[in-house]
Amino acid sequence: MKCPFCQHEDTQVLDTRVSEEGDSIRRRRRCARCDKRFTTKERIELSMPIIVKKNGSRTEYASAKLRGSLMLALRKRPVSAEAIDTAVASIEEKLLTSGQREVESGYVGELVMLELKRLDKVAYIRFASVYKNFEDLAEFQDAIAEVGQDRKTRK
Ligand SMILES: [Zn+2]
Numbered sequence: 247m248k249c250p251f252c253q254h255e256d257t258q259v260l261d262t263r264v265s266e267e268g269d270s271i272r273r274r275r276r277c278a279r280c281d282k283r284f285t286t287k288e289r290i291e292l293s294m295p296i297i298v299k300k301n302g303s304r305t306e307y308a309s310a311k312l313r314g315s316l317m318l319a320l321r322k323r324p325v326s327a328e329a330i331d332t333a334v335a336s337i338e339e340k341l342l343t344s345g346q347r348e349v350e351s352g353y354v355g356e357l358v359m360l361e362l363k364r365l366d367k368v369a370y371i372r373f374a375s376v377y378k379n380f381e382d383l384a385e386f387q388d389a390i391a392e393v394g395q396d397r398k399t400r401k
Pocket residue numbers: 249250251252253254277278279280281282
């Protein structure tokens with residue numbers, strides 16, 4: 247780690263602390279040449295699991311694809327870009343901390359549905375009806391009925 251003041255290569259670590267969230271480390275350092283002190287924050291590298299598709303093929307996780315699916319489901323719905331960002335971050339956090347090297351694409355779909363359910367019921371049904379055939383028809387009908395009620399109360 248280079249000294250930010252004099253660019254000297256040799257710095258000594260005085261103190262190491264893991265952040266409260268457990269995802270980064272703070273190190274208090276001292277430059278061996280100019281004796282100035284500074285703190286570095288180092289992120290612990292977690293890697294995204296590989297996505298296993300239904301046909302068994304593997305693909306790398308792509309943030310843009312996830313965002314694309316959410317945007318499509320939320321098209322013309324009253325949900326802010328910020329709320330979408332938060333949903334993407336929440337899904338990625340779950341994937342990162344799953345500790346798995348590989349996850350099934352169905353699991354990612356479930357995470358998306360959880361977020362959509364929270365964000366917007368119409369988008370949730372849009373996504374769910376395309377993404378998977380509901381195993382439990384009653385569940386699907388309940389969801390449709392809920393949206394129907396929303397529409398009635400709006401008019
Ligand atoms: Zn220095």
